[in-house]
Amino acid sequence: MIVTLAWRNVWRNKLRSSIMVAAxxxxxxxxxxxxxxxxxxxxxxxxxxxxxxxxxxxxxxxDFLINEELAAWLPGADDMxxxxxxxxxxxxxxxxxxxxxxxxxxxxxxxxRINGVDMAEEVKVTDVAQSIIExxxxxxEGRNPVMVSKRSGEKLNLRIGSKVVLTFSDVNxxxxxxxxxxxxxxxxxxxxxxxxxxxxxxSDLVKYTGLEEAHExxxxxxxxxxxxxxxxxxxxxxxxxxxxxxxxxxxGEVQPLLAAMMGSLDISNMIxxxxxxxxxxxxxxxxxxxxxFERTREFGVLISVGMxxxxxxxxIVLESLMLGGVGGLLGLVVGMILITITGKLGMPIGAVAEGxxxxxxxxxxxxxxxxxTYLIMMAMILLTSLLASLYPARQILKKRPSEALAxxx
Amino acid sequence: xxxxxxxxxxIYNPDTDFPITAVGDVTVEIGQGEFVAVMGPSGSGKxxxxxxxxxxxRPTSGRVLIDGEDITALEDKELIGFxxxxxxxxxxDFSLLPVLTAKENVEFVMQxxxxxxxxxxxxxxxxxxxxxxxDRADNVPGKLSGGxxxxxxxxxxxxxxxxxxxxxxxxxxxxxxxxxxxxxxxxRLNEKEGTTFIFSTHDPxxxxxxxxxxxxxxxxxxxxxxxxxxxxx
Ligand SMILES: Nc1ncnc2c1ncn2[C@@H]1O[C@H](COP(=O)(O)OP(=O)(O)O)[C@@H](O)[C@H]1O
Ligand SMILES: [Mg+2]
Numbered sequence: 001m002i003v004t005l006a007w008r009n010v011w012r013n014k015l016r017s018s019i020m021v022a023a024x025x026x027x028x029x030x031x032x033x034x035x036x037x038x039x040x041x042x043x044x045x046x047x048x049x050x051x052x053x054x055x056x057x058x059x060x061x062x063d064f065l066i067n068e069e070l071a072a073w074l075p076g077a078d079d080m081x082x083x084x085x086x087x088x089x090x091x092x093x094x095x096x097x098x099x100x101x102x103x104x105x106x107x108x109x110x111x112x113r114i115n116g117v118d119m120a121e122e123v124k125v126t127d128v129a130q131s132i133i134e135x136x137x138x139x140x141e142g143r144n145p146v147m148v149s150k151r152s153g154e155k156l157n158l159r160i161g162s163k164v165v166l167t168f169s170d171v172n173x174x175x176x177x178x179x180x181x182x183x184x185x186x187x188x189x190x191x192x193x194x195x196x197x198x199x200x201x202x203s204d205l206v207k208y209t210g211l212e213e214a215h216e217x218x219x220x221x222x223x224x225x226x227x228x229x230x231x232x233x234x235x236x237x238x239x240x241x242x243x244x245x246x247x248x249x250x251x252g253e254v255q256p257l258l259a260a261m262m263g264s265l266d267i268s269n270m271i272x273x274x275x276x277x278x279x280x281x282x283x284x285x286x287x288x289x290x291x292x293f294e295r296t297r298e299f300g301v302l303i304s305v306g307m308x309x310x311x312x313x314x315x316i317v318l319e320s321l322m323l324g325g326v327g328g329l330l331g332l333v334v335g336m337i338l339i340t341i342t343g344k345l346g347m348p349i350g351a352v353a354e355g356x357x358x359x360x361x362x363x364x365x366x367x368x369x370x371x372x373t374y375l376i377m378m379a380m381i382l383l384t385s386l387l388a389s390l391y392p393a394r395q396i397l398k399k400r401p402s403e404a405l406a407x408x409x
Numbered sequence: 410x411x412x413x414x415x416x417x418x419x420i421y422n423p424d425t426d427f428p429i430t431a432v433g434d435v436t437v438e439i440g441q442g443e444f445v446a447v448m449g450p451s452g453s454g455k456x457x458x459x460x461x462x463x464x465x466x467r468p469t470s471g472r473v474l475i476d477g478e479d480i481t482a483l484e485d486k487e488l489i490g491f492x493x494x495x496x497x498x499x500x501x502d503f504s505l506l507p508v509l510t511a512k513e514n515v516e517f518v519m520q521x522x523x524x525x526x527x528x529x530x531x532x533x534x535x536x537x538x539x540x541x542x543x544d545r546a547d548n549v550p551g552k553l554s555g556g557x558x559x560x561x562x563x564x565x566x567x568x569x570x571x572x573x574x575x576x577x578x579x580x581x582x583x584x585x586x587x588x589x590x591x592x593x594x595x596x597r598l599n600e601k602e603g604t605t606f607i608f609s610t611h612d613p614x615x616x617x618x619x620x621x622x623x624x625x626x627x628x629x630x631x632x633x634x635x636x637x638x639x640x641x642x
Contacts, residue, residue, distance in 0.1 A: 001513070001520045008508035301504040304465045305518050305565075306493020308486070402466035405500075 002311065006318035010326075013291065020287050021327040024280055028331025028377070029338065031276045035269045036339045036367030037347070042265050043368070044189075046251075046258050048360040052188040054251040055094075055125050056227055059217040059238050062247045070099055070171055073213035076241040081121075081217050083237045089230065091222040092124025095214045097205050101168030101177075103148065103198055107157035112198050114166055116205030116214075125220045128186050128199065135160040135184030138201050145201065146180035149194035150187040158182050166200070171210040178208050190360030217246075227251075269373065277380045280324070284388035288320050292392040299396050300404025309397050316393040317386055324385025332374050342367045410476055410572045410605060412439040412462065417471035419457050419628075431457040433628040434471070439573075439607060444599045447609040448616050449625030455609035456577050458625070462607065463496050463575045464488045475572065493521055497566030497604070499576035503558040505550040511537060511561045512546040518569045529568075536564035539601075540594050556587030560594060567598055573605035580615055592618045 010017055050056065059080065064072035074080075081093040097116035102109055119138045123129045128147070129137035138145045146164060148156070158164065160182055167177035180200060188194055206212055217238075221230060227250055238246040252259030292299070299312060307315075346364040396404070414437045421429040431454040439445055447455050460466035462473055464480050472479050475495065483491060492498075505514045515533035520526075537546050540560040542553075550558050559579060566574045576595075580588040592615065599606050608619075616622055617636075624632035 001517065004513075005506065005508065012508055298504070298506065301498075301500065302506075303489065304463065304492065304498050306489055306521050306569075308489050311521070400466065402460045405460075405465065 002315055002318065006315055007322055009291070009295075009315075010319050010322045016287060016290070017323055020283055020323060021330060023283060024324070024327030024381075025331040025334055027276055027280060028328065029335050031272055031377075032332065032335030032339060032369055032374075033342075033367065034272055035373060036343070036369040037365065038268065039265065039369060040343075040347075040365040040367045041361055042261050044362045044365055045359050046262055048189045048362065049255050049258055050224065050251050051127050052131065052190065052360070053126065053193055054254040055092075055218045055220040056224065057219040057231070057234055057248055057250055058254055059219075059234075059242070059246050059248050060215065061245050064215055065247065068098070068100060068215075070169065070209060070211055070215075073097075073211065073215050074217065074242060075213070075245045077214040077217050080238055080241045080246065083241065084217070084219055084234065087230070087233055087237070089221050089223060091220045092121055093220075094118065094122045094125040094218045095202070096122075096216050096218065097202050097209065097211065097214045098216060099168045099205070099209060101166055103146075103152070103156065104165045104167065105156040105158055105162065108155060110152065110155065110195070112152070113196055114168060114205065115197060115199045116202035117199055118202050122199075125218050128188060129184075131186045131188045132184040133187045135182065138183055138199060142181075142183075144178060144180040144204050145183035147184050147186055147199040148182055149197070150185040151191055151194045152198070153182070153185045155195075158185075160184070166198070166208075168209065170208065176208050176210075178204075180204075188360065189362055193360065273373075273377055273380065277377075277384050280327075280381065281384040281388045284320055284324055284385055285391060287323065288316065288389050288392040289395070291319070292316060292396050296396065296399070296404050296407040300399070300401050300407065303401040304405060312397060313393045316396070317389045320385045320389030321382060324381050324388070328378055328381035328385075332378060336369070336374060339367050339369050410441040411474075412573065412605075412607075413472075413474040413477075414438070414462070415472045415474065417458070417461060417473065418469050419454070419461060419466070420469045423469060430628050432461065432468070435628070435630055437623065437630060437633065439605065441605060442599065442603050443605050443607075443621055444596060444619055445605075445607045445621045445623060446616050446619035447607065447623045447625055448611065448613075449609070450611055453611075453625045454628040455611075455625055457628075459575050459577050459607065459609055463498060464492050493518060494569060495572045497569070497571035497574035499559070499562050499566050499574060499579045499608070501578040501581045503550065503555065503562050503582075505558055505561055505565070507550050510547050510549055511542060511553065511564075514550070514561055515564045515568050518565065522569055532568055533564070536568055537561070539598065540564050554587075556583055556590060559583060559587075559591055563591070563594060563598065567602060567604060570602075571604065573607060576606065576608035578609055578611070580610065580612060585614065588612070588615065 059074060061072045061074045077095050081095045084090060084093045094117060099114050101112065101114045103112050133150055138147055148158065162182045163179050165177055165179050167175060170176035235248050238248050302312060343366050346366050348364050414435055417432055417435045419432040421431055449455050461468050468481055472481050480491060512533045515536055516529040519529040519532060534546060537543050540563055542557060542560055545553060545557065580591060583591060595606055598604065621635050623630055
């Protein structure tokens, strides 16, 4: 009976309750979309960083991490790579010689990191070659090919086949350099990465640096989940071959900013949700205060005929829970539908993508909200509705029945 | 069942410069099955007296004994249970729950008592039929006239089989014909169920229907008379 009574009381003032519900639906829609959008953006950033830049694990000489110089090479890099390739679940292991240098064309020049790679293995580790929009990846044959990004190509005024000069210091600290021919333009989602990297064959780079060894070993697993369980094996192999000279880092350690973003995702979502739920809570307090006060006399009657304070409290709490519950459920269901649709079709972010491009965000996002987030939101909404009813209930229960009966309403 | 009112006093704003003695030192006894009108002009203290009798207000001093039990000594919680099981209330403005049907309104207090749904329904229908609204059981109060609503209220008051019914100006919002109809019903139920009825009024036409009239003025009983019933049936 109390449940029926509460439900009918909620809809007694249809307009007021509907407005509250509508406010909750729109608010929740915004929150759900925002959470889904930020989730998608962060995931896109991380996915792209892993896909085009960091892969899953990287091994370096610890000295290289402090000062990226030619001399800080990684002992036994190729042996390490051979053994890592035999590990279960490994998709590819690239060995690179890397050096900071300068790329110059007739038009201009810029500082870049020169990556000396073995193309056949590199394609299994990062998707840079797959992002080529013009030309081809570094060919096996032919003299000194280089892959530059579309962006750098534009700035340096390059075309396929254009000649550029790469300069860097060699193993003796002498300035060295050579002419390379553009074989292809790559275009990854991150403009920051694109502008800072060029790729040449490792065998070519070795010729000019005078150093046989490599600086980094980069590992990609076929499945990106549960990476941490692979770490001990990777570290074991690296330790076996390189001893103290090989430091293993996962993508999060390579790009701590991204790892921090992912780590703070839950917190930032929670803050958004809490702010919404708080605002909603005040709305409910307001609605419940109005609804309860205009029924002061009615509560006086209920208490007079023998309804206990506990039951009156229960009635008011129930009404609030129903109001909040309906708004919350409706808002979350509509939000869920919208997220499912945009998650399937994708949400083009156009101009925003331009700005976010530096960090490697895709131009089309697929918003996603974990089921657990919906559940947490619903739980918080119900809890807040409950709390929001306590103050109005207390105001009524403070009154003596004769006082309540004497009220006009 | 007897109600003994002993030196009952209610003073509003006692600690101010203008204390109002709404009920002053009233002693009176009301017995089983009585049909009593408390008559007096507006402001004479009728509502205050009935509220104290019904345990919804506390006296400044004095006692109300119901079958020897001093209800003024009960805790708030005990008092709520006492009211639920022993006292029926009828209000001037009917005060039915607008979202419940007539039948649900009558069932309500019985459900608070924890009676079975079947029992509640049977009793509600019996009483609604008794007050002539058997066919309106599923109407919400908004769909009923004032007189009909007050008849539902009478049924609600009697549903939990209270020891007595308190009605504060039950006919004040009703026209003459409806008033007559309601009094007929109250009187019949008073006889049939043996329930004591105490109602207040300042309408002289209603007084004639009471067997006992307590005249109240300025918080004091000025007359307490038993009169012959002038109703013919
Ligand atoms: N809550 C209250 N506070 C102060 N005075 C009150 C209060 N309720 C009633 N009174 C006063 O007590 C007197 C009796 O009131 P009441 O019992 O309502 O009389 P009646 O029901 O006969 O009209 C009146 O003078 C009224 O103004
Ligand atoms: Mg009165």
